[in-house]
Amino acid sequence: MDLATDRTTLRRARTATCLLFLLFGTALGAWTSRIPSVKSHLDLSDGLLSLALLAFALGAIAGMTALGRLADRYGSTRVMVPMALLEGLLLVPPAYVPDLAALILALFLFGLVHGTLNIAMNANALEVQRAWGRPIMSSFHAVYSIGGFLGSAAGGLFARQGLSAGTTFLSVGAAVILMAVWAAVWALPTTPGTVAPREDTPAESAGHGVIRSPELWFLGTLAMCALVGEGTAADWSAVYLHEDLGSSPAFAAAAFATFSITMTVGRLFGDRLTTRFGPVxxxxxxxxxxxxxxxxxxxxxxxxxxxxxxxxxxxxxxxxxxxxxxxxxxxxxxxxxxxxxxxxxxxxxxxxxxxxxxxxxxxxxxxxxxxxxxxxxxxxxxxxxxxxxxxxxxxxxxxxxxxxxxxxxxxxxxxxxxxx
Structure with a gap:
């Protein structure tokens, strides 16, 4: 079957990838909206909370750098589907841990899965974009931002009703698992090694040529600077509104939701500008x-x-x-x-x-x-x-x-x- 001409297959594949980005953002948005509740439940100071949040970041880095390579070996679909299912499952434990050490472990594992899913679903998005024949990557990231808004909004609604973080995570986690199952059915079939380096470039195949690339370091630094702002908004905006400005837990959850809306607006125009003017x-x-x-x-x-x-x-x-x-x-x-x-x-x-x-x-x-x-x-x-x-x-x-x-x-x- 020629995927480039089978529009039904491509539309379903694009929908599946959108679902992955949606659940990715929804899980993160739900977590960020209930951070104040978890912090209050364990009676953590800002310093101790930062250690737990650092564990999530370290887990994500480990997932992206180590486990993310599994997408090259086994194909993006075979990696992203189980990671998406684990995303919904591992969202729940942080609400029920008894102490800081358990929270650090739970967030590290959650971050590990989160980072691995990040790499796998972006690799899948590139494959879908290549088959689609025009730039659509920004639309996937816009869906991620929409997911961040939905997750934060759901967290705010649960907080407004006086429901616990555990109830929030169980409900959102179930929705994430359902989306993962739907995505698994419609995902673009991939073969192992579709994005592996070419064999005629041994230095780059080992990673050395890429690591020394100044262009890659520049892009990486640029992405890091952008993610510092996004990470700060995700980790601390709800805590700041609730504890420093005295807002209710429901209103505090709106902070990251608002941030997600502005990200969505920018990302919805990305593909259109690239198609119209060209990146070069x-x-x-x-x-x-x-x-x-x-x-x-x-x-x-x-x-x-x-x-x-x-x-x-x-x-x-x-x-x-x-x-x-x-x-x-x-x-x-x-x-x-x-x-x-x-x-x-x-x-x-x-x-x-x-x-x-x-x-x-x-x-x-x-x-x-x-x-x-x-x-x-x-x-x-x-x-x-x-x-x-x-x-x-x-x-x-x-x-x-x-x-x-x-x-x-x-x-x-x-x-x-x-x-x-």
């Missing part, structure tokens, strides 16, 4: 503008012929030749690879193109550039000119770099020249 063109075009202050018209009308000397870091424009900064040259080379893979049969001579211009010979429109740039293009060009004039103070160099007349270049350099 924006970075490449802005890089050329920011480094070399090209005019909007020059960006729009750049052709592949203008890059004929790219290996020697030269960009040929009608009125000058620009010596490209190395980061721009590298990014343009990457973009050319992306362009060829995305539009292999296009006849347009222009460097930057969209789905509309790929079937014609016209350049991209000015509105396309304005949507892509974070600021007005003429202001970016002016800032770049001022920076270079201040750094070098050489009017002739400004003429060569930016295509200015000598009189125009001297207007930029004059304020930075020494006066007798």
């Amino acid at each position: 063109a924006l970075v490449r075009a802005c890089g050329v503008l920011a480094f070399h202050a090209l005019r909007t018209t020059e960006i729009r009308t750049l052709t592949l012929t203008d890059l004929r000397d790219l290996d020697h870091s030269r960009l040929h424009l009608p009125n000058r030749t620009v010596l490209l900064a190395d980061p721009v040259r590298i990014r343009l080379l990457d973009y050319l690879t992306h362009r060829t893979a995305t539009w292999p049969r296009t006849a347009t001579p222009h460097l930057f193109l969209t789905r509309r211009t790929a079937i014609s010979t016209t350049p991209v429109s000015r509105p396309w550039l304005y949507r892509h740039y974070p600021s007005s293009s003429h202001l970016l060009r002016a800032d770049r000119l001022v920076d270079e004039a201040q750094a070098a103070g050489d009017a002739r160099m400004l003429c060569e770099l930016f295509g200015l007349t000598f009189n125009a270049a001297t207007r930029y350099t004059r304020p930075y020249q020494d006066t007798p």
Whole structure:
């Protein structure tokens, strides 16, 4: 059966993956909403509670780094389904533990399953997205945020009725297990090793090349910074509202629910923006503008012929030749690879193109550039000119770099020249 053409199978697979993300967020939202109740039940100080929360984080890290590799070996579906069932079961014990040590153990195990499920369901989401044929990853993460809202809202409703954390976790855990069973029935079949590294790259297969990748470290650091905020909101927002601001347990549960709503809004637009603009063109075009202050018209009308000397870091424009900064040259080379893979049969001579211009010979429109740039293009060009004039103070160099007349270049350099 060809999964790329079987739309029913794909729709069910996407629904199953959405259910996994939904139960993942629901379980976490229910837990965070009742943290004040667990803290009060065991009479924990903030410091002791932080130890228990740290155990959850350590368990999640262990699950993502160690057990997450099981998805490569056995396939994402075979890992995420049992982990989803355990997610519902292990949500319950933290409400019934007798002391701090038992809570630490319960949260470590809960975190271990939570982290493993995180890796497996994201690997499955990538497989579904690949079969679907267009970006849908952000929609899965939006469903996770919706789950966080639903779990927090459920916790708040149970707290408002005066019901215990145990009752909350039993009810939400049962719902999580039901969603896991439904997801197991409709999940996309996967084969072991579908996302394993290629055998022709032994260094990367061992993980060494990936570990040394600066791009991966940058993305990891960026994700860590984002998760610090999310983790703080999840672990401490309800405690802060209940104990420091004196709100009721039901109202305190609304903190993470509100946070989840705002995450959902942002994530619902992610796939649409990626599909409309593309993840690569924006970075490449802005890089050329920011480094070399090209005019909007020059960006729009750049052709592949203008890059004929790219290996020697030269960009040929009608009125000058620009010596490209190395980061721009590298990014343009990457973009050319992306362009060829995305539009292999296009006849347009222009460097930057969209789905509309790929079937014609016209350049991209000015509105396309304005949507892509974070600021007005003429202001970016002016800032770049001022920076270079201040750094070098050489009017002739400004003429060569930016295509200015000598009189125009001297207007930029004059304020930075020494006066007798």
